[in-house]
Amino acid sequence: MSVVQKGGAAVASASRRQFLKAGLAGGAVAAASTVAGGALAAGDPLITEIQDWNRYPGDGVDAFPYGKPSQFESEVVRRNVPWLTSDSISSINFTPLHELDGIITPNGLCFERHHAGIAVVDPQQHRLMINGLVDTPLVFTMADLMRFPRENRVYFLECAANSGMEWRGSQLNGCQFTHGMVHCVMYTGVPLKYLLEEAGVKTSAKWIMPEGADASAMTRSIPLEKALEDCLVAFKMNGEALRPEQGYPLRLVVPGWEGNMWIKWLRRIEVGDEPWHQREETSKYTDLLANGKARRFTWVMDVxxxxxxxxxxxxxxxxxxxxxxxxxxxxxxxxxxxxxxxxxxxxxxxxxxxxxxxxxxxxxxxxxxxxxxxxxxxxxxxxxxxxxxxxxxxxxxxxxxxxxxxxxxxxxxxxxxxxxxxxxxxxxx
Amino acid sequence: MSVVQKGGAAVASASRRQFLKAGLAGGAVAAASTVAGGALAAGDPLITEIQDWNRYPGDGVDAFPYGKPSQFESEVVRRNVPWLTSDSISSINFTPLHELDGIITPNGLCFERHHAGIAVVDPQQHRLMINGLVDTPLVFTMADLMRFPRENRVYFLECAANSGMEWRGSQLNGCQFTHGMVHCVMYTGVPLKYLLEEAGVKTSAKWIMPEGADASAMTRSIPLEKALEDCLVAFKMNGEALRPEQGYPLRLVVPGWEGNMWIKWLRRIEVGDEPWHQREETSKYTDLLANGKARRFTWVMDVxxxxxxxxxxxxxxxxxxxxxxxxxxxxxxxxxxxxxxxxxxxxxxxxxxxxxxxxxxxxxxxxxxxxxxxxxxxxxxxxxxxxxxxxxxxxxxxxxxxxxxxxxxxxxxxxxxxxxxxxxxxxxx
Structure with missing residues (x-):
């Protein structure tokens, strides 16, 4: 293996100005004109001639009430891998991490993972029920939830299976596919704690089980301690309503924990005294070890x-x-x-x-x-x-x-x- | 004027739990069932019957490579006011602030203000020139710019004219129209300081003049001190490429200062020793006082x-x-x-x-x-x-x-x- 290391530590400790000078000095003469921008090229038509976009006015402010990306960015999209699953309604597409910068993922590029496709839920007809070990079972409309105090937090959401195919060696060529089951947005929602307090959690309660309204009716067991600590019942991402594929109109946010637990199209939260051992926490989302036993309840997404x-x-x-x-x-x-x-x-x-x-x-x-x-x-x-x-x-x-x-x-x-x-x-x- | 004040200070100092209890106790009995979510309604078909979205699978992960909002959110859009200007290519549309939460504006809902419509610029053909009082005039391609150190910062952008029609009394009924010329995203860009250092700013330089590549060729004078302090030459917003209406592929970010100075489709930065007194800083974007004189260079957007x-x-x-x-x-x-x-x-x-x-x-x-x-x-x-x-x-x-x-x-x-x-x-x- 060839070793290449060009004084990285020295660069890191130098001032920015020094770095820029070093960069120029370090480049071969032939490369200098492209390293930092060429000197003025008198004959370059891109500089001397007027472009069409400078000559003719463009569309007005009424053209796109809801805006969309540039036509030159049409390849910046989520991509799925058709052979990965037998059906696209129980599959994944991937965030194009290599095309993005900063820490916010635009809503249109947040990876999706479904177990029964994208549910299209009418918010007027949607309800959230809290039942089980509570003093008063409650049913909330979306309007009811808007009357509780809200919080805004930026969280990453990562699928537990992100990078899963790397366990046995390299397979997919691109960070979109090896690491693209992660996105990060600002969520707005009601702390789940407030809703549980409203229902009155019984002293015997130790777990909750959120349930989705989609055709997979996804369910997971979550310790009550986590539910009370920082979980949100979220209705907005990056300022606007959740996208349909992210659980519109309501999803559970379980900060730092595997994405499968962030139940989408959230319609019910049952309170209980032990975990429910549902399909998605027994046959799936457990980690099979070499000795044939499986690790369970491995919720935290590691560094x-x-x-x-x-x-x-x-x-x-x-x-x-x-x-x-x-x-x-x-x-x-x-x-x-x-x-x-x-x-x-x-x-x-x-x-x-x-x-x-x-x-x-x-x-x-x-x-x-x-x-x-x-x-x-x-x-x-x-x-x-x-x-x-x-x-x-x-x-x-x-x-x-x-x-x-x-x-x-x-x-x-x-x-x-x-x-x-x-x-x-x-x-x- | 009727005075209504229901113990707000007391509420603010009470604990959350106390507040929730007070909220319930304070409501009339008839209202209680809608204040905090109703008690379980046995006969409510929305609870007892299976909805279509729970019965049938939805679209798969290949349906929308770039996602879009729910069909139920079709009214959450930017809106313009046709009578406000004579032509939509030199006009404004407004962010629907009343539909948003948190502090991030989704890219598709960021207000627009154009002076010659939305320029459609090919990034392969786009160039940024730095000329004037510099040691070496330079021309950068987009690829050149990608080789400089980047920063990521969340900034609001407000048009100087935001709320302008309120000076003489109430006119427009809605915060989208009275205050919707503001948005806030995370920008990724190169500090302008690095590019100016690369060209070598002469000691006599005091001002810069950024210029846009659209058909209005927008220009403004900016003090060199601000340019070196925190201005960014930005190419991404909320992680992805700038939207066309926000200056794709390159815009100037002038943190805290009026939006007109954030030159879109940025193609040139001239360095000089005095301001240029361009149209948009003389006949426009100055503040006419009662005595007939105008305040100039009122750049900072006040609290x-x-x-x-x-x-x-x-x-x-x-x-x-x-x-x-x-x-x-x-x-x-x-x-x-x-x-x-x-x-x-x-x-x-x-x-x-x-x-x-x-x-x-x-x-x-x-x-x-x-x-x-x-x-x-x-x-x-x-x-x-x-x-x-x-x-x-x-x-x-x-x-x-x-x-x-x-x-x-x-x-x-x-x-x-x-x-x-x-x-x-x-x-x-």
Whole structure:
């Protein structure tokens, strides 16, 4: 394995101005004109001639009451993998992480996972029932829920199966497919605690079971302690109503815990004194170990990160010089404290720059700027959360749990960068 | 004017649990079943019968590669006012603030203001030039810009003319129209400082003039100090590419300053030693005073707030009991320190609850929960920012500046709530 490391630590400690100068000086003369923008090219028609968009007015403000992306961004979409499941109504599509930046996922690009397709629920007819071990069983209309105090929180939502196919080696070539079962939006909702208090939870209660109104009638068992701690009954994402595929008009938000528990089209919450052992917490969403036993109730999404650019779907276009490496890190335990990156498959690590709001149980954005000399690279990132957990290698995960697992793979991902800028999903030991 | 004030201060100091109990106890018996959700209604078909969405599977994950809102939300759109301008290509549409919550505006609902319609710019052909008082004039492709360090920041963008028609009294009935020229997203971009450093700013430079690539070729003068402080050359909003109507593929972000300066379709930045006195900073975007002189260079958007619910487009549906009042506050000076609200037109003020991230030069969300007895209300909010500025009354603004102004109205807004829950835009003195 070739080692490429161009003074990353020195760059990280230098001032920005120094870095920019170093970047220019470091580039070959031939490359300098594209590294930082060319000097004025007198004959370039893109500079000297008037473009059509400068010559003719465009559409007016009445053209798109609800706006949509540019025609030049038509490839920035969620993608599914048809062979992955037998039917698209019980399948997944993936967030195009390699096309995004920052920490907010636009609503139209949030990955979906359904068990019976997208339910189309009329909010006027929707009801939320709370029953079981409560003093007063209650039924809420959407209008009823609007009368309770609300909270706004940015949370990531990750499917427990995200990166699941990586357990047994590299299979899918692109972070959209290896890590795209995660998104992050600002939710608005009523703390579930207030609704449970309204019904009056009996002292014998220990668990809740939320249930969806779709044709799969999804159910999961959640400890009452978590329900009272930070769960939201949410009706808005990024300011507007939930999207149909995200549970419109109502979903449960279970911060930091696996996405399957965030029941969509939420219609009922039963309060009980023991877990219900439903299908989705016995035959599914448990982790089969090498000895044939299964881990259960593995709810928290562990500390994890991935480099989104460069990555297989986003090769390096410039063959030399300044390169911006960026990615995402997150943890169900809270905030991300630090992200390290390596260009040489783990021989040398440097600390990445975290940028933007650092919010508990939210995505975090990291960057690392370096000069590339065109040699092959083995890119990895490793996140550390505020609880001190360090993202493990895939080998460490397999040593602990065997390789039967599908869920909860938070192992370090490797991208191999060829000298031509083409990138592949690989594993190194 | 009738005075209605139901112990708001006491409610604000009580614990949440006490508040919920008080809310129930305070409601008439007849209202209790709708205040907090009804007791289980055995015969209600919405509870006892299986709905179609529970019976039949929905669309699969391949149905909408880029998602869209629910069919039940078709009225949640930007709206323009056809009589406001002579042509829709030089006009405004408004964010539906009364339909939103939290602080993030979804990209499809961000208000637009154009001077020559929506330019459709090919990013492959787009260039950004830096010229004027620089050591080396430079031209950047979009790919060049991707090689500079990026930042992610949540900022509000407000048109200087927002609430402009309120200077001479109430005219438009709804916060979408009185206050809807504001939105708030997370931008990703390159600090302008890095690009200017790359070109090398001459010591005589004091101003920059960004220029747009659309048919209006919008230009404004901006002090170099601001350009170096926090301006971004942005290419993403809420994670994805800028929308066409927001300047795709590149716009200038000028945090806290009036929206007209946030040049869209950014193609050139000239560096100079004095302002250029362009059309949009002389005949427009100046503030005509009573004595016939005009204030100029009034860039900062002053501390401001508005109650978004209840409001004329969002009347109170329940006629009694628990009501959630909510709204937005923002300031070009930084964060919001406090928001006060009154139910009786200013006789009694209580402190609202700020919720969600408090980010500099970003929208802030506030709430105030109270019990309504059905009497008429005069709702107002008053924001105070971290610099200590207090939102003024409209009369105070007029006393200082006369009533010729269009721009920079940050006066306190009043909504009159009738006993039937219908709400109107009014002024009280």
């Amino acid at each position: 994890k990160s991935v480099i989104t650019n460069p990555s297989p779907q986003a090769p390096i276009k410039y063959k030399r010089g300044r390169t911006v490496l960026t990615g995402l890190a997150w943890s169900g335990n809270g905030t991300i404290k630090r992200v390290d990156v390596t260009l040489d498959g783990g021989r040398n690590w440097v600390t990445a720059r975290l940028d933007g709001p650092s919010l508990s149980k939210s995505l975090h954005r990291f960057y690392y700027e370096f000069d590339w000399d065109g040699s092959e690279l083995f890119l990895q990132s490793r996140a550390i959360d505020e609880a001190g957990f360090v993202q493990p290698t895939k080998d460490e995960l397999r040593a602990a749990r065997g390789d039967n697992s599908i869920y909860h793979n938070n192992g370090i991902q490797t991208w191999h960068v060829n000298p031509d800028g083409v990138i592949e999903n690989v594993e190194i030991s | 401001k707030s508005v109650i978004t619910n209840p409001s004329p487009q969002a009347p109170i549906k329940y006629k009694r009991g628990r009501t959630v009042l909510t709204g937005l506050a923002w300031s070009g000076n930084g964060t919001i320190k406090r928001v006060d609200v009154t139910l009786d037109g200013g006789r009694n003020w209580v402190t609202a609850r700020l919720d969600g991230p408090s980010l500099s030069k970003s929208l802030h969300r506030f709430y105030y929960e109270f019990d309504w007895d059905g009497s008429e209300l005069f709702l107002q909010s008053r924001a105070i920012d971290e610099a200590g500025f207090v939102q003024p009354t409209k009369d105070e603004l007029r006393a200082a500046r006369g009533d010729n102004s269009i721009y920079h109205n940050n006066g306190i807004q009043t909504w009159h709530v009738n006993p039937d829950g219908v709400i109107e835009n009014v002024e009280i003195s």
